[in-house]
Amino acid sequence: MNERARGLTPAAAERLLVDPGPYLSCDDCFEQVDARVEALLSGASEPLTPEFRGHLVGCAACLDEAWSLAELAAQDAGVDRASVRARFEQALEPDRRPLA
Ligand SMILES: [Zn+2]
Known part of the structure; x- marks a missing residue:
């Protein structure tokens, strides 16, 4: 079996695991969380920015923080609580159909 047939090299696999999106630090996240939660509660159609959502999906600490605040x-x-939870989950995964 040659190199090509083995598919992904370790380096290529590693690159796939790195989020290529805009980077938000935990501090950035903390600064925005109030505004995002407010947007969530106000029923905004897209309460979370892609950056913010991306951070929460990858950072359990900030996700906990945001959910507690929400x-x-x-x-x-x-x-x-149930309806804010549903909104929160929907905001985190906008591509997923809501469980009705
Ligand atoms: Zn974080």
Whole structure:
């Protein structure tokens, strides 16, 4: 079996694992989380920017933080937890059809 037939080289496989999208640090994420959660609760059609969403998908700490904040803000706004959870999940995966 030659090199080509083996498919991806380790280096090529590695490149596939790196998110090529715009980079957001945890600090950037923290600065935006209030505004994003507000957009989420206000029912904005795209509450999360691609950068923000990409960071949350790859960073469990910021995802937890954002979700905790969304829960608290939902309580304050009188939005029930299940519906904010659904919006949050939908915002994280806009390509996935909502579970109705
Ligand atoms: Zn983070």
